[in-house]
Amino acid sequence: KNQVEQSPQSLIILEGKNCTLQCNYTVSPFSNLRWYKQDTGRGPVSLTIMTFSENTKSNGRYTATLDADTKQSSLHITASQLSDSASYICVVSGQAGTALIFGKGTTLSVSS
Amino acid sequence: KAGVTQTPRYLIKTRGQQVTLSCSPISGHRSVSWYQQTPGQGLQFLFEYFSETQRNKGNFPGRFSGRQFSNSRSEMNVSTLELGDSALYLCASSLMGLSTDTQYFGPGTRLTVL
Numbered sequence: 190k191n192q193v194e195q196s197p198q199s200l201i202i203l204e205g206k207n208c209t210l211q212c213n214y215t216v217s218p219f220s221n222l223r224w225y226k227q228d229t230g231r232g233p234v235s236l237t238i239m240t241f242s243e244n245t246k247s248n249g250r251y252t253a254t255l256d257a258d259t260k261q262s263s264l265h266i267t268a269s270q271l272s273d274s275a276s277y278i279c280v281v282s283g284q285a286g287t288a289l290i291f292g293k294g295t296t297l298s299v300s301s
Numbered sequence: 302k303a304g305v306t307q308t309p310r311y312l313i314k315t316r317g318q319q320v321t322l323s324c325s326p327i328s329g330h331r332s333v334s335w336y337q338q339t340p341g342q343g344l345q346f347l348f349e350y351f352s353e354t355q356r357n358k359g360n361f362p363g364r365f366s367g368r369q370f371s372n373s374r375s376e377m378n379v380s381t382l383e384l385g386d387s388a389l390y391l392c393a394s395s396l397m398g399l400s401t402d403t404q405y406f407g408p409g410t411r412l413t414v415l
Contacts (some may be wrong), residue, residue: 231408232305233391233406234406238403291343291344295342
């Protein structure tokens, strides 16, 4: 069964600290993996998209890694800011851009 | 460049009714996809339209349907509403589809079924 599991479910960190969110998937065949940030009450915003051949991609303070062999991805946030408080969702697409499988997200709270 | 717009933003319906939601994509985008988001299930893919044709479909009952017009605007219809259909419905647009294109999401329509 195609699944995407994210951990932890929620996380609280102090402003300025780094954190890493995890995503494990069983989707096969695999096309690409995306990370989205969703602020409360708003639609998700794309952070990174990685294909099978890519193992790291950055977007400012956000760095995503992908290990297609172990079917694991991580999202690393550097020097967190209060505005990073949001839900982070991992999404995996099967081959040829077929339906997307979503993880349930990690809720990050950054406090001052 | 204007973003993805969805109307209405909020909607209250009763069980058994039907509802139509509208999505206007970013200008030039030909792919529109729809998603349901609930606290229990998270985000789930409903379907994708490209050039007026449904190209991909998620695992939802036939009560959920959609269409896309020649100007790429899309509508989603839910018939015979059930309490469990209460959710945030999001649409997203992209240039060519779900492969490696960046999806741009709208703000969503919050549907409450009483």
